[in-house]
Amino acid sequence: MTFLPKPKVRHPSLPKNALGLTRRDYEGGLSTLCAGCGHDSITAAIIEASWGLDVEPQNMVKLSGIGCSSKTTAYFVSGGHGFNSVHGRMPSIAMGANAANRNLMYIGVSGDGDTLSIGLGQFCHAIRRNLNMAYIIENNGVYGLTKGQFSASADLGTKAKKGEVNQQPPIDPVLLALTLGATFVARSFSGDKEQLVPLIQAALRHKGFALIDVLSPCVTFNDHEGSTKSYQYTREHYDAAVHADFVPFQREISAKYAEGDALPVVLHDGSRILLRKIDSTYDPTDRAKATTAIGERLKKGEFLTGLLYVDTTGKDFHDVNETPAIPLNQIPHNRLSPGSAALAKVLARYR
Amino acid sequence: MTDLVNNFAIKIATVNGTGSASANSLLMKSIFRAGIPVMGKNYFPSNIQGLPTWYEIRVTKDSYVARSGNIDVMVAMNAETYARDVREVTSGGYLIFDNTWPRPALLARDDITVLGVPLARLCNENFNGVRTRILMKNICYTGVLAALLDLDIAKIRELLAETYAKKPALVDSNMKAIELGYNYTRENFKCPLPVHVAPLPGGGKTKGHILIDGNTAAGLGCVFAGATVAAWYPITPSTSVMDAFKGFADKLRVDPDSGKKNFAFIQAEDELAAIGMVLGANWNGARAFTATSGPGLSLMNEFLGLAYYAEVPAVLFDIQRVGPSTGMPTRTQQCDILEGAYASHGDTKHVCLFPRDPEECFYFARDAFDLAERLQTPIMVMSDLDIGMNDWMCPDLKWDDNYVPDRGKVLDKEAIEKLEKFHRYLDVDGDGIPYRTLPGVHPKGAYFTRGSGHTQYGAYTEDSAEYQIVLDRLTRKFHTAKRFVPKPVIEQDAHIDIAVVAYGSSDGAVREALDILAAHGVKTNYMRLRSFPFGEEVEKFLESQKLVFVIEQNRDGQMRSLLTLETRVEKAKLRSLLHYSGLPISSEFIVKGVLAEIEPKARKAEVKGVA
Numbered sequence: 021m022t023f024l025p026k027p028k029v030r031h032p033s034l035p036k037n038a039l040g041l042t043r044r045d046y047e048g049g050l051s052t053l054c055a056g057c058g059h060d061s062i063t064a065a066i067i068e069a070s071w072g073l074d075v076e077p078q079n080m081v082k083l084s085g086i087g088c089s090s091k092t093t094a095y096f097v098s099g100g101h102g103f104n105s106v107h108g109r110m111p112s113i114a115m116g117a118n119a120a121n122r123n124l125m126y127i128g129v130s131g132d133g134d135t136l137s138i139g140l141g142q143f144c145h146a147i148r149r150n151l152n153m154a155y156i157i158e159n160n161g162v163y164g165l166t167k168g169q170f171s172a173s174a175d176l177g178t179k180a181k182k183g184e185v186n187q188q189p190p191i192d193p194v195l196l197a198l199t200l201g202a203t204f205v206a207r208s209f210s211g212d213k214e215q216l217v218p219l220i221q222a223a224l225r226h227k228g229f230a231l232i233d234v235l236s237p238c239v240t241f242n243d244h245e246g247s248t249k250s251y252q253y254t255r256e257h258y259d260a261a262v263h264a265d266f267v268p269f270q271r272e273i274s275a276k277y278a279e280g281d282a283l284p285v286v287l288h289d290g291s292r293i294l295l296r297k298i299d300s301t302y303d304p305t306d307r308a309k310a311t312t313a314i315g316e317r318l319k320k321g322e323f324l325t326g327l328l329y330v331d332t333t334g335k336d337f338h339d340v341n342e343t344p345a346i347p348l349n350q351i352p353h354n355r356l357s358p359g360s361a362a363l364a365k366v367l368a369r370y371r
Numbered sequence: 372m373t374d375l376v377n378n379f380a381i382k383i384a385t386v387n388g389t390g391s392a393s394a395n396s397l398l399m400k401s402i403f404r405a406g407i408p409v410m411g412k413n414y415f416p417s418n419i420q421g422l423p424t425w426y427e428i429r430v431t432k433d434s435y436v437a438r439s440g441n442i443d444v445m446v447a448m449n450a451e452t453y454a455r456d457v458r459e460v461t462s463g464g465y466l467i468f469d470n471t472w473p474r475p476a477l478l479a480r481d482d483i484t485v486l487g488v489p490l491a492r493l494c495n496e497n498f499n500g501v502r503t504r505i506l507m508k509n510i511c512y513t514g515v516l517a518a519l520l521d522l523d524i525a526k527i528r529e530l531l532a533e534t535y536a537k538k539p540a541l542v543d544s545n546m547k548a549i550e551l552g553y554n555y556t557r558e559n560f561k562c563p564l565p566v567h568v569a570p571l572p573g574g575g576k577t578k579g580h581i582l583i584d585g586n587t588a589a590g591l592g593c594v595f596a597g598a599t600v601a602a603w604y605p606i607t608p609s610t611s612v613m614d615a616f617k618g619f620a621d622k623l624r625v626d627p628d629s630g631k632k633n634f635a636f637i638q639a640e641d642e643l644a645a646i647g648m649v650l651g652a653n654w655n656g657a658r659a660f661t662a663t664s665g666p667g668l669s670l671m672n673e674f675l676g677l678a679y680y681a682e683v684p685a686v687l688f689d690i691q692r693v694g695p696s697t698g699m700p701t702r703t704q705q706c707d708i709l710e711g712a713y714a715s716h717g718d719t720k721h722v723c724l725f726p727r728d729p730e731e732c733f734y735f736a737r738d739a740f741d742l743a744e745r746l747q748t749p750i751m752v753m754s755d756l757d758i759g760m761n762d763w764m765c766p767d768l769k770w771d772d773n774y775v776p777d778r779g780k781v782l783d784k785e786a787i788e789k790l791e792k793f794h795r796y797l798d799v800d801g802d803g804i805p806y807r808t809l810p811g812v813h814p815k816g817a818y819f820t821r822g823s824g825h826t827q828y829g830a831y832t833e834d835s836a837e838y839q840i841v842l843d844r845l846t847r848k849f850h851t852a853k854r855f856v857p858k859p860v861i862e863q864d865a866h867i868d869i870a871v872v873a874y875g876s877s878d879g880a881v882r883e884a885l886d887i888l889a890a891h892g893v894k895t896n897y898m899r900l901r902s903f904p905f906g907e908e909v910e911k912f913l914e915s916q917k918l919v920f921v922i923e924q925n926r927d928g929q930m931r932s933l934l935t936l937e938t939r940v941e942k943a944k945l946r947s948l949l950h951y952s953g954l955p956i957s958s959e960f961i962v963k964g965v966l967a968e969i970e971p972k973a974r975k976a977e978v979k980g981v982a
Contacts, residue, residue, distance in 0.1 A: 078814040081655075094831075099814030103654060104821040105647070106673050112602075112644040116651025116659060117810070119600045119635040124655075124811045142647070145640040337635075344631035348599040349656035349809070351633055353776050356597040358623040360770040366591065366619070367767055370581035371404070 038074040046071045048095040053088060058210030058236030058251075059158045063095045065213050066127070066156075069220035070097055073268060081117055081126045085110040085139060088165055089131035089158035089236075108139025111146035114153050115337070121347035122338050125224055126153035133163050136172035136191045143193075147200040147229050152336045154223035154230045157193055158210070160238040161249035168241035175321070179246030192318060193233045194328060198311045203334035204230035205310075207325045209258050210237070211251065218293075219327060221266035227288035228336045235323060248321065259317070261302040262326035265294040285330055295327060304329055375566040377407045377432040379443035381516070384456045386449050388420030390506040393534070394513045395426040399762065400530055401522050402568055403582050406575015408434040410879075411582075411762045412955055417607065417700045423452045430568060433886075434576060436728065436763060436879030440959030443566050444519070446512050448490075457483075465564060467515060469508070486560060488515050493551045498544075507548040514552025521563035523570070524553060579767050585758035586662075588729035588768065589688055590615025592736025593660055594623055597776055598686070600659035602637040602648035604667060607700045608756040609690035612662035642667035646674040646685070653684040654820065656781070656809040658740050660686035664756075665694045665707050668714065675749055676715025677822040679845070682796070682805065684743035684750075684779070686736075691755040693953045702953030703756035705875055708929035711751045712903050718842065722852050723751045723903040727878040728758055730765035731901075737774070738857065744779035746852050747807060755924070757876045757955040780806045787813040795820075795829035796841055803848030849904055856902035861912055863896040868917040869969065870896040872945075874930060877922050877956050884961035893965065895920075900930065905938050913940040920965055926951045 034042040046067045051060050070080060077099025084090035086107035093102045105113045110128050118126055135143045135157050146155070161178065163169040170178075173193070174186040197205045204226045208216045216234065223230035235254050237243050243250045248257075268291045283295040283304075295304055302324070303309050310329045317324045344351075381398075385391035392413075399411045410429040416422035429439060441461040447453050447468045460466055462482040468474060470487025494507045517524055528546055535541040556562060589612045593601070601620075603613045617636050624633045635652075639645035645661045652659035663671065668689050678685050693699035694706045711723045724739060726732045732754055739750040780800075787793060787808060795818040796805050805827075808816030818829040826837040827844070863870075873881045878899055885897060898912045913919060913934070921931040928947035935942045948964040950956040 076814075078817060079811050081810045094819055099817050101808075101810035101817050102819040102821075103651070104819060104823070105650075106677050106822060109643060109647045109674065112639065112647025113651035113654070115637065115644070116600060116602060116648035116653070116657075117655040118651075119602075119637065119648065120652040120655035120657030120659070121811060141640055142644055145644065149637075337637075341635050341637075342630070342632045343635055344626055344629055344633060348633065348635060349652075351599065353597045356599065356624070356633060357595050357770070357774070360772050362623055363591075363595065363768060363770045366623075367581050370583045370587075371577075 037071050039076065041071065041077075043067060043071045045077065045099070046097050048098040051092070051095045053091065054240045056239040057088070058160065058238070059089055059092050060095075061210040061213065062156065062158055062216065062234055062236060063092050065216040065220055066096045068213070069217050069224065072217070073221050073224060075125060075224070079124050081124050083110045083114045083117070083126065083128040085130050085134035087131040087134045087163070089129055090134055092158070093129050108134050108137070109142055110134070110139065111142040111151070115146060115149065115151055118151055118153065118337065120349045122152070122343065123347050127224065128153055128155045130155065130157055132157060132159045132161060132171040132173040132193075136193060140172070140191070144196070144200055147197055147202045147231070150203055150228040150334050150336045152227055152229070152338070154220065154226070154232070156220070157231070157233045158236040159193070159233050159249070160236050160242050161247070162238050162242040164238055164241055175248040178248040179244070181241050181244055193231065194314055195311060195318070197231045198307055198314070198329055202231055202329070203228040203331045204327075205329040206230070206232045206264070206327045207235070207323060208232060209235045209254055209325060211255065212325070215260060215263065215325065218264050218266040222264055222287070222293045222327065225266070225287050225289055225291050226330070226332070228334050254323070257321055258323045258325050260326045261297070261299045261313070261324040261328065262304045263296040263298055264327035265296065267292045267294060285332060287332055293327065293330065298326070305331070307331075375443065376569050377430055377571075379566045380427060380429040380439055380441055381444040381446065382442045382456070382459070383426045383446040383512070384449045384452050385424055385426075385509060386451075387415055387418060387422055387424040389509055391424065391426065391448070391509045394509045395428070396762075397513055397527060397530055397534075398516060398522075399428050400582065401517075401527050402428070402430055403577050403764070404526055404530070405523065405568055406571035406573070406577050407432060407568060408576050408764050409582070410436050410438075410764070412438065412757065413761055414954060415701050423449050432576070434764070435883040435958070437883055438880065438955055438957040439883070440957035444516075444564075446516065448509065448512060465519075465566065467512070467519070486519075488552065488555060490515070490552065493555060494548065497547065497551060507544070510545050510548040511552040514549035515556045517549065518553045518556035518562045519560070519564045519567070521567040521569070524549070577764065580764050581767055582762045582764055583729045584611070584760055584762050585726065585729040585732040585754050586611040586690065586760060587615040588733040588765075589662070589736050589752070589754065589759070591619055591768070592733040594619045595770055596658065596737040596740045598658040598660050598740065599633065600635045600637070600648070600652035600657045601661070602639050602645045602652070602659065603661050603663070604639045604642045604645045606642070606664050606667050608692055608760050609662040609664045609667070609688060611760065612688050612690065642670040643674065646671040646687070649685050649687070650674060650678050650683045653743065658686070658744075658776070660688065660740075662688040662690060664690050664692045664700075665710070666697065668707055668710055672715045675721065676717060676719050678749045679715065679719045679721065680717070680822055681820050682747040682807070683820070684747055686739045686743050686750050686752070688752045688754060690759040691753060699953050701756070703876070703955055704924050704951055704953065705753070705755055705877070706925040706929065706951070707753065708925070708933060711753055712933055720849050720904070721749055721751055722746060722856060723753050724857060725753050725874040725901055726758060727875055727899065728765055729763045730768065732758065733768050735857070741777040742852075742855055744781075745777050745855060746804060746848065747779060748848070753875065755876050780804055782806050782808050782816060784813050787816040790815065793818065794827060796825060796827045796844070798827070798844050798847070802851045803844050803846075804851060853904050853906040856904065856906070858906065859901055859908055859912070860899040861897070861908065863912065863915075864894065867894050867896050868915070870898060870912070870916040870919045871922060871961075871965070872898045872900065872919055872930075872934075873922040874900040877924060880956045880958045880961055881922060883958035884965070887958060887962050888965060893969065895965070903933065903937070905934070910938050910940075913938060917944060918969070919945050920948050920968070921945050922948045922956070922961060924950050924956050
């Protein structure tokens with residue numbers, strides 16, 4: 021079962037956001053994933069991020085493909101529509117949905133199999149279109165539901181639970197996204213909520229395709245010695261380059277960062293991301309340098325994390341298509357159908 | 372050959388990429404404007420330049436819209452195909468060829484008239500540049516035909532002026548080439564031929580009609596029906612549906628104040644993505660569609676199954692081409708019938724519409740969106756290359772300004788507010804059609820759309836009984852669909868128990884064939900199928916007949932299979948007549964096929980060649 025209703029118990033002391041909603045209002049069904057699964061931590065981070073952003077639950081559209089990760093869209097924001105599509109094809113559903121109504125907030129949750137193997141093509145093209153959505157990869161290097169096969173993100177030399185050693189080079193979604201012109205590229209770890217929550221908030225507010233590759237260990241099939249996606253290995257080999265704090269537009273005044281501490285990046289809606297560099301040599305606004313730095317660390321088996329690249333000037337799908345501000349699904353028919361007089365004019369060409 | 376005035380067929384053999392398309396269109400339109408019905412069929416290669424291509428124009432005072440099977444005038448411009456082109460001319464017909472070079476002896480035929488015109492020499496003497504000379508040679512044959520067929524040269528000039536309104540210099544050069552051919556022909560041959568055009572007064576039989584291809588009409592229909600999201604992957608012969616939609620939308624759908632486009636046009640990375648985008652958009656309340664052909668439909672299968680099971684509306688135009696596999700991409704067939712009806716794994720069934728011509732492509736585009744939203748399921752409009760890419764004479768398309776789109780059972784904010792709880796897949800009304808909600812409207816309307824097992828309340832399930840409740844309701848919904856889909860067109864005489872059943876682009880050939888058969892004393896009933904699932908009318912008609920010819924343009928008799936699977940009809944009484952060469956079916960083929968089955972042999976010899 022991937023969906024069990026969660027009992028709604030409210031305590032009057034639960035903190036409320038600007039909409040008067042508590043964190044419980046952003047929850048979904050009970051998770052049916054394995055106990056200790058990294059994905060559940062990501063779900064919790066999404067709930068926290070959405071609550072903190074004062075998202076109207078019905079305005080969040082949750083999209084996924086197939087796999088353990090794709091089940092998780094049922095575990096948060098039950099007040100938003102969800103679409104659990106077919107394996108690897110979530111980006112196309114997201115594209116169509118976004119084309120129909122540009123005003124909703126789109127969040128996609130996918131896995132490394134769903135994104136980097138069967139769905140690699142659609143993933144790449146969603147980036148090329150700069151489709152306005154947050155796209156989270158719950159990356160564990162392994163197929164869970166079919167019990168432990170390597171995925172395309174499995175590192176060279178990593179060992180499967182049954183002992184097999186992976187001999188094919190991995191596809192790194194972060195480097196791939198940078199090459200494809202992605203405008204928001206981040207990496208995080210399911211065990212680092214402090215880093216993850218503001219990243220998700222920034223991704224949800226970023227206008228364009230926002231990728232967060234979240235290393236999310238599989239406790240059942242990929243958490244053993246010799247695996248490069250285990251909790252232990254990830255904790256030892258991940259290294260934050262840039263910490264991003266998200267400051268919503270309306271709360272700007274309460275931001276506690278002084279000028280000079282952080283590099284502010286203003287998003288389309290007026291909210292800001294404050295980037296605090298942990299590695300002083302890293303530049304999250306230079307695509308080529310970022311790509312080199314990430315690649316060099318990957319060679320050593322290390323993952324740079326944080327908001328690794330951001331560009332707020334990119335045109336999203338609707339900019340390029342020149343769609344109006346009103347969502348296409350809300351334009352009345354009389355403004356869509358040209359009418360009989362226009363038809364008569366058109367026909368003159370066919371005589 | 373009897374009366375050949377306004378009643379003959381011309382075939383022009385050229386090489387593609389040499390400008391012959393504009394010459395052919397010029398010919399066709401000048402006949403159409405003289406008030407005489409015309410049919411034009413383009414037989415072109417899957418290639419950009421240098422391979423043989425043919426264009427067939429049938430001038431048909433009786434308004435028949437199909438190939439007759441005869442060729443009365445052949446313009447053989449392509450040396451490579453001379454031999455076969457000469458063979459194809461009907462006895463007593465005419466062959467026009469470029470006699471700049473000697474004609475090989477193998478082309479000789481005693482029963483036709485051969486007319487040589489030095490087209491290349493005329494053009495070489497009068498035009499400069501290799502490319503110009505090649506192009507003008509093709510325009511030049513228009514002049515030859517204008518003289519032989521008695522076309523109005525002033526009207527041709529008018530047409531050229533319209534075509535090249537922005538490039539007046541081209542009007543003069545084209546006209547010069549036409550006059551070269553025209554004058555040479557008038558000076559050297561007796562003009563016009565017995566085969567010729569005689570203008571009909573007062574607009575003749577083409578008044579109130581247009582010449583349009585099915586893909587253009589389908590694209591136009593989508594604009595008028597209010598489609599806002601178009602997603603596609605280029606594939607012959609469907610691409611021009613999308614080109615047409617974009618072309619019309621760019622003019623008719625741009626907000627005059629803001630200059631913004633009230634539509635989204637998305638070239639997808641493949642057909643899997645194209646149909647995914649269509650589902651995403653329809654799920655989110657936009658009217659969205661795609662167009663594809665066989666290979667694309669194969670790729671879309673997985674998503675079509677999801678749309679069936681998760682009940683997402685979608686409109687898909689399948690412009691069928693020759694299969695299997697890549698097949699012959701520029702030739703026509705009706706070979707995706709079963710693929711459309713049963714697309715995807717598991718128990719799936721889809722609503723299919725079968726337009727017969729561009730006019731129905733236009734109206735079925737509108738109907739398809741209404742049906743998709745009414746039934747919350749994909750609707751496949753099964754057109755084909757012949758309808759889609761050839762110009763057909765159709766009555767003027769009409770639009771009812773009072774048309775209100777049927778958005779189906781979509782709950783708005785107020786309706787959701789009143790509900791205690793929303794259940795996505797519950798059969799509230801007993802018609803098998805549940806209610807749906809759109810994202811962004813109300814948190815109480817939120818549900819989880821999935822292709823995995825679900826209950827009627829919208830929850831995930833692996834419970835057998837819960838699963839079956841939904842699956843059985845989907846069957847009921849498919850039965851409901853029978854009430855809404857376009858009805859078959861039935862022409863029936865109670866005293867006759869032999870029938871012809873056909874669908875789609877075969878209709879024109881069937882109608883002519885039935886006239887010819889009737890003239891020879893063979894009377895049949897006729898049912899033209901326009902949709903799947905089949906309603907009670909189809910059942911009753913089949914029941915009432917003793918022998919039924921099912922005419923199709925595929926090898927395996929796919930519609931016959933579908934009829935035997937989905938109706939009560941006795942398989943033995945359905946007789947297939949199958950045309951699958953890749954060329955559009957002709958009336959002659961049907962006449963011969965029917966007679967071979969029901970007439971004694973002596974009779975067959977007697978009617979040979981009547982078609």
